[in-house]
Amino acid sequence: xxxxxxxxxxxxxxxxxxxxxxxxxxxxxxxxxxxxxxxxxxxxxxxxxxxxxxxxxxxxxxxxxxxxxxxxxxxxxxxxxxxxxxxxxxxxxxxxxxxxxxxxxxxxxxxx
Amino acid sequence: xxxxxxxxxxxxxxxxxxxxxxxxxxxxxxxxxxxxxxxxxxxxxxxxxxxxxxxxxxxxxxxxxxxxxxxxxxxxxxxxxxxxxxxxxxxxxxxxxxxxxxxxxxxxxxxx
Numbered sequence: 001x002x003x004x005x006x007x008x009x010x011x012x013x014x015x016x017x018x019x020x021x022x023x024x025x026x027x028x029x030x031x032x033x034x035x036x037x038x039x040x041x042x043x044x045x046x047x048x049x050x051x052x053x054x055x056x057x058x059x060x061x062x063x064x065x066x067x068x069x070x071x072x073x074x075x076x077x078x079x080x081x082x083x084x085x086x087x088x089x090x091x092x093x094x095x096x097x098x099x100x101x102x103x104x105x106x107x108x109x110x111x112x
Numbered sequence: 113x114x115x116x117x118x119x120x121x122x123x124x125x126x127x128x129x130x131x132x133x134x135x136x137x138x139x140x141x142x143x144x145x146x147x148x149x150x151x152x153x154x155x156x157x158x159x160x161x162x163x164x165x166x167x168x169x170x171x172x173x174x175x176x177x178x179x180x181x182x183x184x185x186x187x188x189x190x191x192x193x194x195x196x197x198x199x200x201x202x203x204x205x206x207x208x209x210x211x212x213x214x215x216x217x218x219x220x221x222x223x224x
Binding site for chain 1: 116145147152153154155156157160168170202204212213214215216217218
């Protein structure tokens with residue numbers, strides 16, 4: 001079945017460092033891809049999305065590009081802030097079943 | 113205004129009890145979901161409803177019974193609670209199947 005694999009965390013960075021969180025997926029068909037963020041004690045917020053190959057999603061300085069050839073959707077940010085500390089989830093939405101399938105989440109910790 | 117709300121935020125109860133979690137969305141969406149997040153932060157879909165009709169039932173024990181009285185509400189009733197039911201339960205909604213989902217703040221259920 002469909003699945004999402006994320007890099008294990010935690011990812012620990014200093015403020016203003018470059019961030020990459022890897023995400024790869026396995027799916028039949030052509031899923032939509034998402035990054036959600038969960039701040040401590042809160043629910044999930046949609047960070048960005050891409051619905052077809054080569055689409056780039058971007059929001060709040062974060063970017064991810066839908067790469068069909070490598071089945072990847074890596075999250076990047078050029079300069080992280082302490083306020084970016086959270087758990088980041090990569091997810092796919094299968095076009096036939098309507099399920100959101102999540103990766104295991106990657107905790108990001110940013111220190112001043 | 114809260115888009116997707118859940119009550120209660122915290123629920124502590126004894127094994128064997130029956131409890132309910134309520135979810136309401138004011139976004140005008142026609143599809144609602146329940147997800148379970150375990151202690152390792154892993155998120156998995158449980159149910160989805162579209163226009164009050166059950167669409168996904170993801171092999172959840174039948175002690176869990178969702179109820180959708182109208183498009184804006186999807187409640188989760190759990191009978192005979194077990195220790196393993198302890199988790200954070202998230203409600204979500206979307207406009208039409210396969211669109212991005214908006215999540216509530218979560219309900220942390222602790223079964224003693």
